Amino acid sequence: MIQPVLEFSHIDKAFFGVPVLTDVCLALAAGSILGLVGENGAGKSTLLNILGGILPADAGQLRIDGKPFQPARAADSSDARIAMVHQELNLFGNLSVAENLSLAELPCKRWAGLRWVDRGTLAARATSLLGKVGFEADPDTLVERLSPGERQMVEIAKALRGNPRILVFDEPTTSLTRPEAERLFSIIGQLRAEGKSIIYVSHNLEDVLRICDQIAVLRDGRVQASGPAGQFDVGRMIHQMVGRDLDGLFPRHQASRSNEVVLEVRRLSQSGVVNNIQFKLHRGELLGISGLMGSGRTELARILFGLDRYEQGEIILHGRPLPQPRPARCIRRGMALLTEDRRQEGLLMEGSVTENIAFASLRRFASGPFAWLHAKRLDQQTFELTRRLSIDCREIRHQPVRTLSGGNQQKVVLAKWLLRGSDVLILDEPTRGVDVGARHEIYVQINRMVERGAGVLLISSEMEELVGLCDRILVMARGEIISAEERENFDRREILQSAFGKERLS
Amino acid sequence: MIQQRSIGVLALTYAPLLLYGLVVLFLAALAPQFLSVANFLNILVLASPVAIAAIGMTFVLISAGIDLSVGSTMFLAGAIAGRLVVDAGWPVVGVIPVMLAVGLGVGLLNGWLIARLKLVPFMVTLATLFSARGAGLWITETRAINLPDSFRQLAVVHPLGIPLPILILVVVLLTAETVLRRTVLGKHLYALGYNAQGDEHENGREAAKAGIDISAVLLRVYAIAGLCAAVGSIITLAQLAAVSPNLGQGIELEIIAATVLGGTSLFGGRGTAGGAVLGALLVETVRNGLNLVNADPYFYPLITGAIIFGAVLLDSMRQQRLTLLRHRNIRIPKAIG
Amino acid sequence: MPPSVSSPCVLFLALLVATGCAEPDPDRLKIGVAFDTLQTEYWVAGYEALRADLARRGIDMIEAIADNDSNRQLDQIHAFIARQVDGIIVAPKDAMSVVPMIHAANRSRIPIVIYNRPPSANDGHSVTVVADNYQIAKATVTYMAEKAKASGKHYKAMILIGDLGDINAIQRRDGFDAAVSEYQDILEVVARVPTEWSQEIAYAGVTNSLQIHPDINFIFTSSDFLFSSLVSALKNRGKYAKIGKPNHVLLGGFDGDSTAYRMLEEGYLDADGVQDVYFECAASLDAVLDLRQGKKVASIIQDPGFVIHQGNLAEKKSLMWGSQVAK
Structure with a gap:
């Protein structure tokens, strides 16, 4: 076997006597992608923090090219040309793309006791870095004017600054729409082709299966399984992650849709946000809303819950109109937002x-x-x-x-509304950043609420989630509802096509 | 159909300018004498001390800090200058560097306490507010000092046909604006004040992760604020030809209000030196207008209150708008196609 | 009284005095003096005059300065009471904050005299010594107006008003208004500049008003402490000239401080309303001591003050406290 670029060998780590990592051994081959999966709390972040020089290991060794590597500070790790692309975006919205790309080491000239930014070098450096990820943007654009997907590109470009040989992606797709994620994967593929080694951490098992060469599953701080991606499938990974089989990732609820309408929206418009939205939500129904980021789905949820205003239309809750929704009033009348x-x-x-x-x-x-x-x-x-x-x-x-972990926080919110006895639930990406096990439990709870007679509106970017759970799916694009599909007619391709407004996906 | 920026956002962005335009129009309608070059120059000269101190305050506010000690710093610098000129017979030219050094000193002390000892800016500068005033009162023995006429010449001379205070203001403004826009310090300062989560406790954490030397930036920021206060003090002294024991008392609030009126956020991360000058001009223009129309004296505190309220309201509205914008991702990404 | 009895008494008394000089005598009177501020020369002069007067009378002075903080001042008064002073003289921040101090002193039966700033209506017992701000201001402005009338010209007037929360400032303004109202044919008030007792605000106000009314030629300031701002602004306009010069502006002030004295001596200032600091201090002390002995004292003792002007300068200047400070 060829010498791996990076090796974790027998790593142990405990916090206050509680073991977080036990005897972790992993190897990253040059020019390959290692997928790291596991529930939240399985020890992925701790492992990455040890690699990044933020935490020391209690026992065991890191090796780079066979030589021991002991990062004591974040700088040691970047000196070893290891770069992290973080889940949370560490960008400064009030600075330009170019400035963000070089913030820690702005090119400068000394004059009159001050360090003046060398704008020519700054722009040139930015253009070259952005070129590497194929993102054509004006380097002078303020970052706060970019979409999350675009910011992710900037984040990757930033990681490429030190010409790293090892790149770590920690949940890079959480804030991306599907096409943006595809774009990301092609960049990752390209980086691999350039000989870079990549560690890819994600909760989206299908993505991991698709893009990774090797996969390692962590559970309770131990490597549960590792090997070439070909040996894995989603079911097996889930089994290894949670230690038990889940009866399918997406359980179906047993309720039947009643004729009683709990929430009706008529010709709802707010200029620049949503346009002419109409739908009915029945008791015992799980209604999905699909759409790209920026299609107006989150904005719709905010308007329904009274967080934002609307100019035209009607919202009818339990048969009574809700002329000027305020969150307090919505909650009182049984609505909940997550x-x-x-x-x-x-x-x-x-x-x-x-x-x-x-x-x-x-x-x-x-x-x-x-x-x-x-x-x-x-x-x-x-x-x-x-x-x-x-x-x-x-x-x-x-x-x-x-x-608490993200999944548990989300459960707390659900519990809050359960206790309140809310029967119109609006869920906006309830499982983002939540690991598989917790995710399943959340689905079960959502289903239980539907079975008890609640009407649920589920907004999600994950097609699988919508198709797996919902009775009906509305597709939004550019602030409008483009199409509505009943469960028996669900067709992923069609839904995606509608989301793109037909002409963009050919 | 999805617009990028609504009229509301535009209005909020240019609110200081709009407000200034409105005030000018209103006063011009009320008192025809208002619209004259002489009166405008007069307003600029009168506004220059507050405007210069507000430029320094801009740096502090961008870092999401606050400096309450500027008024006392102005007084302390003035007190020392007064004693040197009157009792030790120093020439005016010799006193100016001393005043600048005093301002720089107080600023560095603030910066050191905040940056190195990690103390809260509000409390640190409140403490220096009291200490610097106390020191000044001790130095002057709580007596007003009348300065010789030579000091007053600073406010009277017109090099290039422009009153010196205005020239100083322009130089400080241009320097500050280029430092903010073009230097490493400026860029790091904006990053430091930027607060991705809208969470107070996280201020600066992001910047530290990005590898910025936060204490170095903070130290300089407060030093700049102190220095600007001292420059403001020099002009004030030249105008009054006196140092009274309540010089600069409460002026920090006027300075902060002017800065915020000009579009700098109390929440950090945003602001320009030009805005601070505009804010100071706005405050002074209103006072000028009230003097001009010989308004009832009881009217002044009402107007001052309204200005401060307006400044805070504007800032908070702007902040809410921006948070909203951050929530909404109302753009179809163009990189993906 | 037969001499045989008196001589041992005298001897005893003499002994008492001798020991009293050697170390602090517990029987010596203690008076607490609490000033809100020493921010202007006027307050410093009053404070010093009280100190000198107390020393002359052989009374100990316990000092406290509150630096514009009325809560701190209340604490200081409580501390006086705890130390069982024989009397309290307080110069409060404002009319309201002094009322609880009066009540505290009344409860402990310690006489209290309010110096210069009268308290608002209350059911406590206290004596206030205060300048007759209204009359002094009115007399000063009337003198100026008479002078204006004599010149036969028409005048445009400006007044610098003090802090609107300070009753003395309000009375001085009312005195100005009362005087001016009798000379409406020759005097027109074109500018009322609020100063909040701040030199910077006064300077800006005067500059703005002169900008719009360059022909202002009659100015009264509610305190001498604003003269430096006023003079600077006048100089910038070339309007600061001695009496008799064609561009002279009729000037009047209030307080009697050293700047005003110097301006009088040099012939720039026409008239100044003087608060008689020495009278006020002596009256305060007399009142405290009288109250202590259970004598009846009027609840308000007014300092009539006087107007000093070019005509009576030589005669009155020794009574003007500013002339003593200026030395």
Whole structure:
């Protein structure tokens, strides 16, 4: 076998006596792509942090080209030409693309005691880096004016700055639309062709299967399986990740759609955002909305929940019109919103699990002139919910939600609305950044709510999720609903085509 | 059909300019004497100390900090200058570098406490606000110092036919604007103040990850604010020909209001030196207008309150708009096709 | 009284005095003096005059300066009470903040005298010593107006108004208005400049007003402490000239500080309303001591003050506190 570029050998790491990584051995061959999969908390980030020089390993060795490598600082790692493309985008929106690309080492000339930015070199460097990822943008554009996909391109270009030989992609597709992800894959392929070695971390198992040469599955800090991608399939990976079989990734609910309409939207318009939106959501129905990022789907959800305004049209909730929705009014009338951005719209990050779950239902547990809280009853019910949703936390009364994993945070939001008894749910990318196991549990809970008579609106970029779960799918493009498909007529290709407004995908 | 920028965003972006235009039109209609070159120059001269200090404040606010000590710094520099001129008989030319050094010193102290000891800017500069005023009162023994006429000449001379304070203002403005736009310091400063999550606690964390030496930037930022305050103090002294014990008292609020009015955000990451000057001009123009129409004295505090309220309202609206914009990804990416 | 009895008494008293000089005498009177600020020469002069007067009378002075912080001043008054002072003289920040201090002193039966800033209506017992701001301002402006009338010209007037929260500033403005209203045929008030007792704001206000009314030729400032701003602005316009020169502006001030004294001496200033600091200090001390002995004291003692002008300068200057500071 050829000498691997990078080797993890017998790596151990524990936090406060709790082992996070145990005897991890992995090898990355030159010019190949290693896919790293595992549930959240399986130890992927810790492993990457050790590689990046942010955490030291307790035991074991890293080797580059067979030589021991002990990064003590982030700089050591970049000196060894290892570059990370992070999941969260570390870009500065108020600076231009070119400035972001060279921020830490801006080219400059000294004059009058100040370092003046050499704009010619800056622009030239930016053009060459952007060229490598095939992204043609004006280097002077402010980053905040770029789409998430474009920002991801800039992020990759930034990682290429030190001419790295090892590139680590950590969940690079979470904020990308499908075509943007495709674009990313072709760049990754190109980088491999140039002889770079790549570690690719993702929750999207199909992507991993498609683009990686080698795959390693981590569970509870151990390498559960590793080998050429050809030996794996999605089912096997899931089995190895969660240690049990899931009866299909996308469970179907058992409810039948009733004729009762819980939410009706008539000719809803807001210029520049959505145009002439009409649909009905029935009791016991799971209605999907597909569309590209920027198609207006998230904006629609925000308008329905009263976070943004609308100019024309009607929103009818439980048969009564909702002329000027405000979140408080929507919640009171049984509507709930769950978004990908838990931090901004769903949760009080410093609050405990119990507090967050109870938050929307306090009134139900209060009585008397001073709204005295029945703490015990509240406690019981929230506790039961955390059990039912198997929210994984040490201490539900004191542990801040901030410390939970993404999947568990999302479950807390779900539990909040369950307790509230909401029966019109709007879910905007509920499983983004959530690992497979937790994802399945979330699906099960969504289904259970549908079965209990709720109407659910599921917005998602993942075609599989929509096709697997929904009764009906609406496709949005450029602020309008382009088509509506019943479950028996689901056709991925058609849906995708509608999402692109027909003419773009040929 | 999906527009990139609504009229609202445009209006918010150019709000300072629009507001200034409105105020000018209104005053011109009210008092015909308002619209004269002489009066405009007069406003510029009167506004220059606050405008220059506001330019320094711009740097601080972009870093998502605040400097409450500028008013006291102006006083301390003035107090030392006053004693040197009156009691030690120093010439005016010799005193100016001393004043600049005092401003720089207070600024560096602020910067050191904030950057190296990681103390909260609000508390640090509140402490220097009290200390610097206390030191100044001690130096002057709480007495007003009347300066010789030679000091006043600084405010009177017209090199190139333009009053010196305006020339100084223009030089400071151009320097600050190029530093912000064209230097490594400027770029790092904007990055430092940028706050991707809208989360207070994360300020600067992103910048540190990007490999920026945050303390070096902060140290310079507060030094610049102190230096600008000292320049403002020199012009004020030249105008008043006196140092009174309440010189610069409360002026930090006017300076911050002017800076924010000019489009610099209290949340950090945004702002221009030109905006700060515009904000200072706006404040001074309103005062000039009130003087011109001989308004009821009880009217002045109302207007001052309205200006500060307007500044904060504007900033908060702008911030909300921008957060909204960040939420919405209303562009079909052009790179993908 | 037979001499046989008195001589041991005298001896005893003499001994007492002798020991009192050697170390602080617990029986010596203590008076607490709390000033809100020493920010202008006027306050410094009052403070120094009180100190000198107390020393002359052999009374200890306990000092406290609150630096514009009325809460701190209340704490200082409580500290005085805890130290069992024999009397309190307080120069408060404003009319409201002094009321709880009066109540605190009343509860402990310590006499309290309010110096220069009268308290708002309250049910406590205190004595206020204050200049008759209204009358002094009115007399000063009336003198200026008479002078204006004598010249036979028409005048455009400007007033610099103090902080609108300061009742003294308001009374001086009212005095100005009352005086001016009687000379409407020759005087027109074209500019009322609020200064918030700040030199910078005063300078900007005067500059702006002179910009629009270059022909202003009658200016009254509610405090001498604003003269430096006023003079700078006038100089920039070439309007600062001695009395008798054609471009002279009739100038009047209030307080009697050293700048005003110098301007009078040099012939720039026409008239100045003087607060009689020495009278005010002596009256405050007398009041505290009288109250302590249970005598009746009027609740307001007004300092009538006086107007000093070119005509009575030689005669009155020794009474003007600014002339002492200027030395």
